[in-house]
Amino acid sequence: MKVPAFKTIAFALALSLSLNQTTPSVLANEPASGEIVKAIEADLADAERIVASEIDVKLDRGVVTLGGTVNSILDRDLASEIAKRTRGVQAVVNQILVQRSDRSDDSIHEDVQRVLITNSSVDEPQIVVAVNQGEVSMTGEVDSLAEKRIAGFVASGVRGVVSINNQLTVAMSSDRTDTDLRDEISALIHHSVYLDDVEVEIAVDEGVVKLTGNVHSALQKDHLERIAEIWGVAAVDVRNIRVDPTADGRAIRQKRYESVTDESIKEALQRAYRVDPILFSRADAIEINVSIGRVSLSGSVDRLRVKNRAEKLAGDVIGVRAVSNNIELQLPGKPPTDIEIVHETQDALARSAHLDRRDIRVHSQAAHVSLYGVVESELEKRVAQWVADGVTGVVHVNNSLAVEREWEQKSDEQIKTALERKLRFAFYEESDDLSVDVQGGVAIIKGTVDTWRQWQTVMDLAIEAGSRHPHNLVNVQYHPPHGASDIYVPH
Known part of the structure; x- marks a missing residue:
């Protein structure tokens, strides 16, 4: 996607002004720039679909700039995600271009409108779509920042789209006060498995949310921004969120897991369903029961994606051990053949x-x-x-x-080196607590982590590194109190 020069310069200037004050102390004991760039390049090479040789990676005072070409916006976003998860990266400027296809603008326009209609959380008739040489512009009004983000996401997945100019505005019809919004966002952060080691200050003024505090990665900063984009919020300001991979959040995590009860899990899920742009209109139709960390969902919804979304959100709540999804599908009117x-x-x-x-x-x-x-x-x-x-x-x-893809055969030493690198740059915990051995292409990982989300991250990184069937023998500190073996692992 072509990025206007003035926008890139303004963004880089704003970053440099803030990083001049924060980066030296944060990165004092962190990897050198050359190591960070090599780690990103290596992880891009491991990624499916991305041709790493066509991606250029540059780093300046913690800010990564990505250039090159990919086949789709989703591939472009994947490259950003890989860079943002890397230890030592403060922010990412993505200048990667999406290659144009031979599809006509009319065909692209028709498909974008179609995906907006079929998406469960976007009120398509209020969105006006224009397409020029694969560049999609959207104007109109939606009910929340999250809905605006989802509209851009579903449109970006259409074949032939090379960029999204998302000019959707948010209708400020919410009767919730700034205090209501602050309390809601605070609770969502407190119960999120992705932010279980983070404490931030939240200020809300006329619907504008300002967050202050530390996170461990640029990717976690993205999570924080998204979770605050609830109905009634006009904008989210994360300029005072500092990326500090050295911050120790284990005491915060321990306190949150120790305070978990079945009732707190149920309340967290009810809250998550009420503010989710896909589920909010169906929240009252979903019944939630929790017993010793096991969540059982029942009720009825009108689409499989909504049912699966309810299960996914349940797995993202601190303290959830297992999810049983018994939600039924009931279509209004005559079902399709x-x-x-x-x-x-x-x-x-x-x-x-x-x-x-x-x-x-x-x-x-x-x-x-x-x-x-x-x-x-x-x-x-x-x-x-x-x-x-x-x-x-x-x-x-x-x-x-x-x-079916050509498997890149790696030696045991190559897999071990790759996995140890990923644990160092993408795990954000004390990876010294983990040991890696590789035998016959199979990674064997031992040690201890705090949560099952971290356990799953270790498994995902092992597969990325080239291990076909990792043996994850890592112990989880916050084990289910009932000792159950059928643990729900967040993805």
């Missing part, structure tokens, strides 16, 4: 920028959709699942897609 479901699913898959070159066969029987075929990455398989989940009438997706 299996033939209609097949055609709509095929069309939705064809619109995806990630799946346009894949031959995916779709079957449907009693609204149970099966996906068959071959994709080149686990990411593509997950995208196909997400697309099918959003089709009206689908009650279940059996994802039988096979992942």
